[in-house]
Amino acid sequence: MTRAHNFNAGPAALPTEVLEEAEKELVNFNGTGMSVMELSHRSKEYENVHNDAISLLKELLQVPDNYEILLLQGGASLQFSMLPANYLKNNETANYVLTGSWSEKALKEAGNFGQTRIGATTKEDHYKRIPSFDEIDKKSTDSYVHITSNNTIYGTQWQQLNHDWHVQAFADMSSDILSRPIPVERFSAIYAGAQKNLGPSGVTVVIMKKELLEQERKEGTPTLLRYSTHAEKNSLYHTPPTFAIYMLNKVLHWIKRHGGAEGMQERNEEKAGLLYEVIDNSNGFYKGHAEPESRSRMNVTFNLRSEELNQLFLQQAKQNGFVGLNGHRSVGGCRASIYNAVTLDSCAALREFMIEFQQQNQ
Ligand SMILES: *Cc1c(COP(=O)(O)O)cnc(C)c1O
Numbered sequence: 299m300t301r302a303h304n305f306n307a308g309p310a311a312l313p314t315e316v317l318e319e320a321e322k323e324l325v326n327f328n329g330t331g332m333s334v335m336e337l338s339h340r341s342k343e344y345e346n347v348h349n350d351a352i353s354l355l356k357e358l359l360q361v362p363d364n365y366e367i368l369l370l371q372g373g374a375s376l377q378f379s380m381l382p383a384n385y386l387k388n389n390e391t392a393n394y395v396l397t398g399s400w401s402e403k404a405l406k407e408a409g410n411f412g413q414t415r416i417g418a419t420t421k422e423d424h425y426k427r428i429p430s431f432d433e434i435d436k437k438s439t440d441s442y443v444h445i446t447s448n449n450t451i452y453g454t455q456w457q458q459l460n461h462d463w464h465v466q467a468f469a470d471m472s473s474d475i476l477s478r479p480i481p482v483e484r485f486s487a488i489y490a491g492a493q494k495n496l497g498p499s500g501v502t503v504v505i506m507k508k509e510l511l512e513q514e515r516k517e518g519t520p521t522l523l524r525y526s527t528h529a530e531k532n533s534l535y536h537t538p539p540t541f542a543i544y545m546l547n548k549v550l551h552w553i554k555r556h557g558g559a560e561g562m563q564e565r566n567e568e569k570a571g572l573l574y575e576v577i578d579n580s581n582g583f584y585k586g587h588a589e590p591e592s593r594s595r596m597n598v599t600f601n602l603r604s605e606e607l608n609q610l611f612l613q614q615a616k617q618n619g620f621v622g623l624n625g626h627r628s629v630g631g632c633r634a635s636i637y638n639a640v641t642l643d644s645c646a647a648l649r650e651f652m653i654e655f656q657q658q659n660q
Contacts, residue, residue: 303644306622307450307597307635308473309493311644316548334544339537348538351547358550358558359475361482361505368504368525369533369543374400374472377489377502378407380523381444381468384514386412390441393417393465395434397456398425398449399628400470408444417443425452427592436464442486443467448474450494451626453599453633454592460484466510474596475503476553477638478563486510492542494596495637497549500542553638562638569636569645570595576652583656587631601631608632611655618651 304311327334330343337344352367361367370376386392390412394405396419408414417436418429434443443463448455450473459469459480466486475490482488487506493499504525511526521527527535553562574593577584577600587599602608608631615623625631636645 303620303647304622305620305634305636305640305644305648307494307626307633308491308637309499310495310622310635310637311639312498312545313549313552313639316545316552316639319548320545335541337540339534339540344540345534347540347544347547348532348534351543351550352533354547354550354554355503355505358553359480359482359505360559364508365482366506366508366511366525366529368506368528369538369546370502370504370528371500371539373499373502374470374489374491375403377470377504378404379410380525381442381487381489382408382411383519383523384525385510386441387515388412391415391437391439393435393437393440393443395419395429395443395445396421397428397446397454398452399626400450400472401444401446404444404446404470412441415440424587425449425454426587427589428454428456431458431461438464440465445469447471447480448477448594448596450597450635451599451629451633452587453594453597454588455594455596457591466507473635473637474594476559476562477566477596479559492546494635495639497546498542500539501546503546549639565642566595566636566638569640569642570598572642572645572649573598573634573636573652576649580652580656583660584652587629596635596637598634598636599625599629599631600633605630607659610659614655615648615651620648620651 301314324333328343355367382392386408392408392414394401394414395417396402405414418434420427420429442465447469455474468487469485471488472490473494475495477495482505489502489504492501506525511529514524514526577586584600602611612623623632623634625633634648
């Protein structure tokens with residue numbers, strides 16, 4: 299049985315090796331006579347998996363000791379409201395940098411808790427680019443600045459994160475976490491749903507400066523929506539998504555075996571390079587959505603010269619075993635999501651298909 303060339307945007311491809319390991323252990327995990335799904339979340343066997351996942355995240359992302367790593371539920375979408383619920387006080391203003399639909403959603407949620415303003419937006423450029431650091435309107439009175447490191451739908455990515463943000467910075471890294479090294483110390487909070495680069499859906503990774511835990515707004519925040527609740531109990535305050543965390547742990551081991559964050563960066567640049575090269579050498583047959591200096595190494599977005607040709611491309615791609623190439627319903631066109639687990643082979647096969655399709659439909 300062959301594996302599909304899976305370019306799904308999320309949930310997305312998982313490493314075959316990881317799935318095979320999980321298959322072997324499915325009915326009898328570690329000699330327990332039970333699946334990991336059937337273990338108590340208070341058992342030693344599960345706790346080892348849980349703690350190993352947290353320590354691998356710390357190691358692979360080089361998270362400093364003054365940060366807490368939390369494994370939560372509710373997806374990145376819950377973080378859109380959980381962060382302002384705890385950290386945007388009534389008399390304060392949060393600064394959102396808009397680079398796509400996910401940042402718009404984050405901004406909207408923050409508006410439920412306090413004042414917001416838009417420090418920069420590239421909406422009028424159809425989100426084809428990331429604003430330069432200088433374009434961001436910075437005020438020392440901002441409560442925090444929020445960015446989206448990779449824009450899954452538009453296919454743009456902050457090339458540089460190592461900025462001296464003027465106030466504490468929060469980042470949604472859902473679609474590029476652990477795809478490259480990141481300067482964690484530049485951010486007060488980083489969050490990401492696991493289902494793109496780290497594992498299956500159901501678990502959300504939050505990396506947060508410990509000092510923030512003492513600054514939460516306590517009145518009115520439900521217990522489960524306070525970060526301190528989870529930090530105090532090592533993300534075991536209530537039943538965690540144990541199977542998703544088990545898979546996360548396996549994917550983290552796989553990332554470690556493949557060179558960690560640096561290894562992923564190298565692999566991802568090579569994969570993205572294969573596809574962008576076809577686009578750039580196609581004499582405009584394929585038109586990339588993102589401006590070259592803002593291109594994402596995770597989501598390659600492009601259009602053909604007409605909607606009919608887009609449809610023909612997608613239809614023939616599907617017949618040839620390529621899955622998930624439709625652009626997001628809000629922007630259309632084509633998108634190849636090439637997260638960590640998507641293989642170089644899949645990208646090379648797509649490249650060949652794109653070249654042949656151009657030859658036949660020039
Ligand atoms: C997928 C995605 C989200 C939404 O994640 P959920 O886990 O579905 O809530 C948020 N932000 C970005 C950048 C994403 O790619």
